Amino acid sequence: MIAGLAVTGIEPAPAQQSSSPFLERAQPGAPHRGKVLAAIQPHSDDVALLCGGTVAKLIREGYTGYMIRATNDDMGDDVGEPGTVGENVLRNEAEVAKQARVLGLERDFALNYNNHRMSDISRNELICRLIFLFRYLKVDTVFCYDPWAHDEENPDHYVLGHCVEAACWMAGRVHDYPEQIAAGFPARAVKEKYYYARHPTITRVVDITGTVDKKIDANLCNVAKGPGGHHGSKLRAELARQGRKLPLLGDDDTTADRNYIREFVLARNREFGKQYGVEYAEVFHYIGGPFTNRVEDYVRQHAVPLR
Numbered sequence: 046m047i048a049g050l051a052v053t054g055i056e057p058a059p060a061q062q063s064s065s066p067f068l069e070r071a072q073p074g075a076p077h078r079g080k081v082l083a084a085i086q087p088h089s090d091d092v093a094l095l096c097g098g099t100v101a102k103l104i105r106e107g108y109t110g111y112m113i114r115a116t117n118d119d120m121g122d123d124v125g126e127p128g129t130v131g132e133n134v135l136r137n138e139a140e141v142a143k144q145a146r147v148l149g150l151e152r153d154f155a156l157n158y159n160n161h162r163m164s165d166i167s168r169n170e171l172i173c174r175l176i177f178l179f180r181y182l183k184v185d186t187v188f189c190y191d192p193w194a195h196d197e198e199n200p201d202h203y204v205l206g207h208c209v210e211a212a213c214w215m216a217g218r219v220h221d222y223p224e225q226i227a228a229g230f231p232a233r234a235v236k237e238k239y240y241y242a243r244h245p246t247i248t249r250v251v252d253i254t255g256t257v258d259k260k261i262d263a264n265l266c267n268v269a270k271g272p273g274g275h276h277g278s279k280l281r282a283e284l285a286r287q288g289r290k291l292p293l294l295g296d297d298d299t300t301a302d303r304n305y306i307r308e309f310v311l312a313r314n315r316e317f318g319k320q321y322g323v324e325y326a327e328v329f330h331y332i333g334g335p336f337t338n339r340v341e342d343y344v345r346q347h348a349v350p351l352r
Contacts, residue, residue: 075107090271098253277305
């Protein structure tokens, strides 16, 4: 019980904000039909905790989505389910597949690097693998840790963030890995990025009120790792052994787990929502928006017929 509460108690300091972050609201219909996103995470619980509501929102609005997980989570989690290194790998693999289905993603790709060991890997190898996936899947938008955020203790976070940023740019260059292009995967840069972090520079706030239940569903999948999973039912059982109860946790394990996540795991989402005038929100350092070519724009406005 104490371990579970300790995780939710580790709250980041207030995030640094830009002067006027853009508030992205839910859109009707399928305005993003034909676009592709990649939800990229170093560990099995990152997407669910930090951007699951936004990913579910964009899928609802027409995106096709994929999950990319960099590590195999073999180190497990101090507050997750106990087990050996091998059991951790198998359990997290199954839970990530379930999480991808819950969020509406087509499939997940596992890169299988060792947990907490990504400082040792060849970054060029990882960049190459990401470039291939971006080209193969025709990715328009990525979610990942902000490569330039502060106070990231886990090396997997910033190593993956730096490699994703490089791969987004290099994927559009025809002289980088031309064998991929020859194999039928055209060069295409990824220009839209939702960077999440413990201390993000906030340039975009996303209203996830309409998909908050999807975010809870995704966090329920992470039993072996993270503050979601079955912490609510465990706390309910521990209190019952002491002859006590929390009305918040209800009278059954399912209610306990969902309400625990809503109250404790999504606390910061409520705080950000209140700050920006919605019920629940996720915040990002966003890079993207409408891209224009000045030469093309000038030609369009000023070109005249040949006489």
